[in-house]
Amino acid sequence: MSVLVNKDSNIIVQGFTGKEGSFHAGQMIEYGTNIVGGVTPGKGGQEHLGKPVFNTVAEAVKKVNADTSIIFVPPKFAGDAIMESAEAGIKVIICITEGIPVQDMVKVRAYLNNFEGTTLVGPNCPGVITPGEAKVGIMPGFVFKAGKVGIVSKSGTLTYEAADQVVKAGLGISTAIGIGGDPIIGTPTKEAVELFMNDPETEAIVMIGEIGGNYEALAAKYISETGNKKPVVGFIAGKTAPKGRTMGHAGAIIGGEDDTAEAKMRIMREHGIHVVESPAEIGSTLKSILEG
Numbered sequence: 001m002s003v004l005v006n007k008d009s010n011i012i013v014q015g016f017t018g019k020e021g022s023f024h025a026g027q028m029i030e031y032g033t034n035i036v037g038g039v040t041p042g043k044g045g046q047e048h049l050g051k052p053v054f055n056t057v058a059e060a061v062k063k064v065n066a067d068t069s070i071i072f073v074p075p076k077f078a079g080d081a082i083m084e085s086a087e088a089g090i091k092v093i094i095c096i097t098e099g100i101p102v103q104d105m106v107k108v109r110a111y112l113n114n115f116e117g118t119t120l121v122g123p124n125c126p127g128v129i130t131p132g133e134a135k136v137g138i139m140p141g142f143v144f145k146a147g148k149v150g151i152v153s154k155s156g157t158l159t160y161e162a163a164d165q166v167v168k169a170g171l172g173i174s175t176a177i178g179i180g181g182d183p184i185i186g187t188p189t190k191e192a193v194e195l196f197m198n199d200p201e202t203e204a205i206v207m208i209g210e211i212g213g214n215y216e217a218l219a220a221k222y223i224s225e226t227g228n229k230k231p232v233v234g235f236i237a238g239k240t241a242p243k244g245r246t247m248g249h250a251g252a253i254i255g256g257e258d259d260t261a262e263a264k265m266r267i268m269r270e271h272g273i274h275v276v277e278s279p280a281e282i283g284s285t286l287k288s289i290l291e292g
Helices: 019-031 057-064 075-088 102-112 156-168 189-197 215-225 261-270 279-290
Strands: 011-014 035-039 051-054 068-071 092-095 119-121 127-130 134-137 146-153 173-178 204-210 232-237
Touching: 011 019, 011 057, 011 075, 019 035, 019 134, 035 057, 051 057, 057 075, 068 075, 068 134, 075 092, 075 102, 092 127, 146 156, 146 189, 156 173, 156 204, 156 232, 156 279, 173 189, 189 204, 189 215, 204 215, 204 261, 204 279, 215 232, 215 261, 232 261, 232 279
Parallel strands: 011 035, 011 068, 035 051, 068 092, 092 119, 146 173, 146 204, 204 232
Antiparallel strands: 127 134, 127 173
């Protein structure tokens, strides 16, 4: 089974005919993802990569039953693109765009509260992949093999590393979610973990975080509240990062004692998560746990 996206998702690409949208849409189509069209205002009625182009998301929903969107729209327009998708009835919105102004995302998050059942992943994320079914993002699809381990990560490259470790351990992935590293994102760690906890086909979870914010601490508390019903292997990036300096992601800045890698790792251990010191230990640790 999977969460968020699968072979039956009807996916559109916002920013379809642009350079980034064209390249990654082509990669997704080659992977076998069910791309049903794309949106570029002013280019409706055309065809691109063998798929129809629409002027608006609402038009795409009406004509090709789109239910999922992936956004490759420049930062100053991306907030509006997210809200347009939600208003049109898209249920899963995946925003790859990096550099969206924080004030725009504040408005977006407030706006999305009006649309129950709508999930935003990102922005500034690699996307979501259900191996063998749908690649809705920019990740290298060949790294991911189907299985029963869910991956939640704030880091794109560490998502790929975790997937590689899981596969090399002889396991596989149900779905991998790159939640994004900005200060304000649509799906924080806890909500992504919750999706996997409620997925009957996901047997274990990999949770990758980084310095800054409280996403991992909230997820850890939720996991222990569930009675640790599924094993979770965790890793926190940024152990050597200096305080007060953004590292890599806009949200990766230590603002207090609980924002450090050491504090997060301690909190995670206290709540029953199997914390590893290096991403290279993810696969072997998972295998050891699942083999009892």
